[in-house]
Amino acid sequence: MIDLAGPVVVAAGCGGTGRELAALAALDGVGAFTTRSLTLNARTGGPAPRIAETPAGLVHSTGLPGPGLEIFLATELPWLVQQQPRVVVSVTGASVAEHAEVARRLAQAPGVRGIEVNLAVPDARAHGLLDVREPFHAANVVAAVVREAQDLPVLAKVRADVLRVAESARVVTDAGAAAVVVGGPQAAALPDGRPAGLSGPAVLPLALRCVTEVRAALPGVPVVGGGGVTTPDDARAFLAAGAVAVQVGTALLHDPTTAARIAAALA
Amino acid sequence: MAATGRGGGLPGVKAPLHTTGEVLASKRVGAYQHLTVVAPGVAERFRPGTFVAVSVDGTRLARRALWVHGVKPVGGYGPALQLVVEPVGPGTRWLAERPVGARLEVTGPLGRAFALPKEPVATLLVGEGYAAAPLFPLAERLRERGCPVSLLVAAPDERRLLSALEARRVARAVTVVTADGSVGRRGSVADVVAGVLAQSSAEVVYAAGPVPTLHAVASAAEQAGAWSQTAVEQPLTCGTGLCHGCPLPVVGEDGVARVVRACTEGPVVRGDRVRWAELEPVAAVGARETP
Ligand SMILES: Cc1cc2nc3c(=O)[nH]c(=O)nc-3n(C[C@H](O)[C@H](O)[C@H](O)COP(=O)(O)OP(=O)(O)OC[C@H]3O[C@@H](n4cnc5c(N)ncnc54)[C@H](O)[C@@H]3O)c2cc1C
Numbered sequence: 001m002i003d004l005a006g007p008v009v010v011a012a013g014c015g016g017t018g019r020e021l022a023a024l025a026a027l028d029g030v031g032a033f034t035t036r037s038l039t040l041n042a043r044t045g046g047p048a049p050r051i052a053e054t055p056a057g058l059v060h061s062t063g064l065p066g067p068g069l070e071i072f073l074a075t076e077l078p079w080l081v082q083q084q085p086r087v088v089v090s091v092t093g094a095s096v097a098e099h100a101e102v103a104r105r106l107a108q109a110p111g112v113r114g115i116e117v118n119l120a121v122p123d124a125r126a127h128g129l130l131d132v133r134e135p136f137h138a139a140n141v142v143a144a145v146v147r148e149a150q151d152l153p154v155l156a157k158v159r160a161d162v163l164r165v166a167e168s169a170r171v172v173t174d175a176g177a178a179a180v181v182v183g184g185p186q187a188a189a190l191p192d193g194r195p196a197g198l199s200g201p202a203v204l205p206l207a208l209r210c211v212t213e214v215r216a217a218l219p220g221v222p223v224v225g226g227g228g229v230t231t232p233d234d235a236r237a238f239l240a241a242g243a244v245a246v247q248v249g250t251a252l253l254h255d256p257t258t259a260a261r262i263a264a265a266l267a
Numbered sequence: 268m269a270a271t272g273r274g275g276g277l278p279g280v281k282a283p284l285h286t287t288g289e290v291l292a293s294k295r296v297g298a299y300q301h302l303t304v305v306a307p308g309v310a311e312r313f314r315p316g317t318f319v320a321v322s323v324d325g326t327r328l329a330r331r332a333l334w335v336h337g338v339k340p341v342g343g344y345g346p347a348l349q350l351v352v353e354p355v356g357p358g359t360r361w362l363a364e365r366p367v368g369a370r371l372e373v374t375g376p377l378g379r380a381f382a383l384p385k386e387p388v389a390t391l392l393v394g395e396g397y398a399a400a401p402l403f404p405l406a407e408r409l410r411e412r413g414c415p416v417s418l419l420v421a422a423p424d425e426r427r428l429l430s431a432l433e434a435r436r437v438a439r440a441v442t443v444v445t446a447d448g449s450v451g452r453r454g455s456v457a458d459v460v461a462g463v464l465a466q467s468s469a470e471v472v473y474a475a476g477p478v479p480t481l482h483a484v485a486s487a488a489e490q491a492g493a494w495s496q497t498a499v500e501q502p503l504t505c506g507t508g509l510c511h512g513c514p515l516p517v518v519g520e521d522g523v524a525r526v527v528r529a530c531t532e533g534p535v536v537r538g539d540r541v542r543w544a545e546l547e548p549v550a551a552v553g554a555r556e557t558p
């Protein structure tokens with residue numbers, strides 16, 4: 001597990017390149033910054049509309065647009081590391097080999113403190129990404145990433161499926177993950193039926209249950225929790241359930257100062 | 268909450284702020300609600316073409332984007348934002364109903380502003396409905412630079428025609444078109460823009476309005492050999508560049524097709540850079556209430 005500067009972590013995909021967020025709220029108070037999920041090659045993302053508002057939630061299917069690893073390493077990472085020295089790079093890909101290749105390059109990149117493997121992309125197949133449905137798929141990916149990551153700790157973000165999250169957590173830690181991240185988007189659909197993820201306060205109780213499930217089954221495994229965290233009390237609930245850290249994501253889209261404020265409240 | 272805002276690493280660029288504002292005045296004019304909102308620091312940073320993102324109705328996560336119609340000093344408060352709201356859905360209706368004294372979470376100014384010409388060239392400003400709002404402060408800035416300003420304002424009807432009287436003050440020539448002919452000429456921007464452009468001898472055209480209108484203006488400008496700057500509205504979620512929910516298909520300086528974020532690389536983009544045909548008409552998505 002990486003050493004965090006504090007228990008509040010910016011979640012993958014909600015902090016932009018870091019610049020957008022840093023313009024509005026200091027990053028140095030948070031425990032770590034997780035990048036958006038990066039792929040080996042650049043991606044343009046999916047068609048519009050990509051996001052819909054629902055009660056207490058957002059349904060999203062962006063298709064994970066991004067610059068690709070090369071440009072990320074050259075243009076985004078150096079700046080980010082200056083602002084927030086604990087940078088965790090979230091990775092995804094179309095195949096196990098692609099995940100491994102990204103991990104291999106990140107292991108050589110100065111400043112990266114950890115890799116978060118995103119095994120919880122709710123609309124993966126629709127966007128040509130590896131669809132990690134079964135826990136053993138997740139274990140395969142994690143094993144390949146761990147092999148290439150050398151000394152970098154690998155965090156495995158698993159599906160926030162209450163019934164299977166403990167099993168997923170078990171197999172990914174067996175495969176070498178240093179910690180599990182639970183509480184990402186729930187599989188959902190946009191109003192027009194396209195596969196998507198649901199995030200925001202609507203999913204918080206499910207995410208909290210996922211944390212308690214994993215803690216009960218695997219008391220020795222560090223769990224990073226998150227999902228709909230908006231207030232300091234939300235964060236405290238995850239920590240009380242046994243999480244070592246709390247991710248703040250969707251709330252940043254509504255109020256970009258949320259992570260900094262919660263971090264200050266918990267300090 | 269205290270206002271926050273930092274340099275963002277870009278020298279010379281004033282970063283936007285996230286702050287709690289207050290409604291100082293709210294007035295119905297035709298179909299629109301005109302709000303005066305004090306949001307410390309935001310008005311001072313405003314440049315025409317930028318917008319603000321506001322939070323609505325407590326539990327709604329997506330923010331609502333609004334153009335800035337002007338900045339006006341209000342005694343005891345400093346400069347305040349003039350906003351124009353067309354109540355069309357739950358968020359904009361909620362905003363239109365805010366009483367004086369209500370608090371409002373405001374982030375801004377966001378996005379890229381209209382680029383101003385270096386030379387005092389003739390300009391044409393085209394605005395439709397509430398989206399004409401940013402053209403009024405733009406006209407002021409252009410006049411300060413010695414650029415002659417012609418204005419083409421359009422609306423579905425008289426109730427949605429923005430600030431027709433003020434238009435005569437800021438521009439040397441004003442053309443008004445309404446779809447129902449209730450004021451000015453009957454018709455659309457697409458019907459008249461080529462003629463108005465020729466008359467104005469404008470070298471730069473600025474436009475804000477629905478996508479088909481912007482497309483028509485960009486085409487007319489290209490045919491006339493003029494530059495166009497279009498303020499494109501796409502459904503936004505965060506407005507701050509974080510969510511990637513606002514794809515805008517463009518062609519880059521290098522001729523390569525790209526998808527950029529309408530809120531951050533836009534909302535103002537060169538009209539000849541937008542792949543208009545790929546832009547769906549702005550369709551509202553998400554939970555809709557029945558009024
Ligand atoms: C840069 C920009 C500036 C704008 N300026 C103004 C203005 O000055 N005055 C004004 O009245 N309106 C303006 N709009 C449009 C206004 O933001 C939308 O009408 C509003 O978000 C609709 O919210 P709603 O809840 O009332 O309606 P709904 O249609 O129910 O909205 C549902 C969801 O769709 C999104 N959405 C729907 N239509 C639009 C749209 N056209 N643009 C952006 N998001 C949309 C909303 O943010 C929300 O997430 C602007 C939009 C943009 C992008």
Ligand code: FES
Nearest residue numbers: 504506510511530
């Ligand atoms: S609206 Fe979120 S990135 Fe543009």
